[in-house]
Amino acid sequence: MEEKQKGKQKEKMVDRRTFIRTGVQVSIVVGLGGLTALVARRTGSGEYVWQLDPAKCTQCGRCATSCVKTPSAVKCVHVYAMCGYCDLCGGYFLPETKTLNTGAENQLCPTKAIKRTYIEDPFFEYTIDEELCIGCGKCVKGCGAFGNGSLQLQVRQNLCDNCNECSIARNCPSGAYSRIPAGRPYLLKGFGKEKLDIT
Numbered sequence: 739m740e741e742k743q744k745g746k747q748k749e750k751m752v753d754r755r756t757f758i759r760t761g762v763q764v765s766i767v768v769g770l771g772g773l774t775a776l777v778a779r780r781t782g783s784g785e786y787v788w789q790l791d792p793a794k795c796t797q798c799g800r801c802a803t804s805c806v807k808t809p810s811a812v813k814c815v816h817v818y819a820m821c822g823y824c825d826l827c828g829g830y831f832l833p834e835t836k837t838l839n840t841g842a843e844n845q846l847c848p849t850k851a852i853k854r855t856y857i858e859d860p861f862f863e864y865t866i867d868e869e870l871c872i873g874c875g876k877c878v879k880g881c882g883a884f885g886n887g888s889l890q891l892q893v894r895q896n897l898c899d900n901c902n903e904c905s906i907a908r909n910c911p912s913g914a915y916s917r918i919p920a921g922r923p924y925l926l927k928g929f930g931k932e933k934l935d936i937t
């Protein structure tokens with residue numbers, strides 16, 4: 739009897755998580771889709787844009803320091819569909835943090851660009867304030883080490899000057915940068931190819 743109840747509770751939690759994920763998954767598509775107009779001009783002329791492949795990136799920090807723009811045109815993007823909505827988020831908290839609260843002293847991000855929002859026990863949502871993000875990749879490294887790798891760096895095409903020779907690409911030790919068609923300007927790890935059709 740007790741086992742049956744536990745099973746029902748578990749089912750309910752899985753349903754709830756699926757619901758949360760689906761909801762926020764839509765929001766990232768809409769968020770990136772908002773850039774459509776900005777990249778459409780490039781798409782029409784068959785142009786290419788610079789983008790980094792999160793699967794090759796080693797979070798060396800140069801995306802923050804080598805861009806000709808200040809702050810960098812590279813930002814952290816959250817792929818909500820991959821996120822575990824963890825209470826103990828490796829991308830949000832410093833590794834030695836003992837108390838899981840939003841105190842500035844507990845946060846990994848040097849610019850406090852990540853917002854932590856309570857959803858329901860034990861789930862939290864993490865959103866990036868791109869105006870504050872400098873593209874340092876610290877949260878990406880933390881999430882990759884302890885979580886699902888849902889925080890990823892990307893060149894934000896609305897901020898990028900699409901330099902003839904990208905100075906980050908020249909300095910990237912992992913060869914993560916390449917020119918990709920402007921019609922598909924994002925390379926998000928774990929995102930179905932069909933979801934990348936955002937322009």
Ligand code: SF4
Nearest residue numbers: 795796798800801910
């Ligand atoms: S320069 Fe290359 S390895 Fe370093 S953070 Fe950027 S994409 Fe990742």
Ligand code: SF4
Nearest residue numbers: 847871872874875877
């Ligand atoms: S840790 Fe770095 S990459 Fe992550 S949100 Fe903060 S500034 Fe952006």
Ligand code: SF4
Nearest residue numbers: 805898899901904905
């Ligand atoms: S193309 Fe230029 S503006 Fe864009 S990410 Fe590279 S250096 Fe920065």
